[in-house]
């Protein structure tokens with residue numbers, strides 16, 4: 001970990017594979033704190049998620065699909081907040097999906113612990129009701145949950161409990177993902193829809209302001225990774241996205257630049273579109289065309 005920190009890694013993660021062994025996680029937090037890096041935690045207790053394919057609740061019972069209960073995330077988060085408190089290491093909970101997690105992180109922050117977290121644009125956009133047609137594009141881990149959880153995630157952003165909105169970009173070849181629901185892998189390509197998903201589903205009156213959207217998708221992630229980015233200031237890198245908050249468009253997965261052409265947003269009409277992307281002063285995307 002020291003060599004990697006020296007070579008420039010920004011964080012350490014177990015993404016996709018929760019660290020079951022508590023002693024191992026303790027060491028990871030101790031070592032990472034020596035290098036001032038965070039541990040990004042895919043928090044799901046696998047003894048409770050094994051063989052599960054969606055949120056455990058009324059919809060999973062009705063569909064007869066084995067669930068992944070929210071408490072699987074809650075238990076993992078509780079343990080890792082306690083280990084962060086013990087070691088002082090920075091734990092960052094990836095893709096928070098459960099209301100109890102939001103509560104625990106809120107309390108940890110009130111205590112001044114070294115705990116941060118993030119939410120995906122898809123967990124802000126969908127509930128398990130979308131799984132009634134068994135469309136594997138909506139299958140992800142942690143799963144999209146019921147409306148009470150979705151509302152708690154939005155509340156967590158509004159009061160600053162949640163630090164960032166992320167894509168959890170997980171491209172799969174179409175033939176990999178195009179399977180019976182229970183055989184399909186988790187995740188989808190989130191990069192090209194995340195801004196529109198947030199503007200459509202989490203922005204507006206009683207939701208987030210545009211300043212909050214920019215903070216959660218740019219400024220704060222850069223701070224967490226300690227990157228010299230995410231601000232508009234003289235002398236800083238000119239990495240800029242110009243976007244519309246009102247333009248409507250229909251998502252067409254075949255027009256994605258990524259080769260992972262699976263998206264739960266496919267065919268949906270969404271609001272908000274990136275118009276121009278500038279990287280280090282150079283225009284790299286204009287009106288949807290990568291230059």
Ligand SMILES: [Zn+2]
Pocket residue numbers: 015016042094095141142
């Ligand atoms: Zn993950």
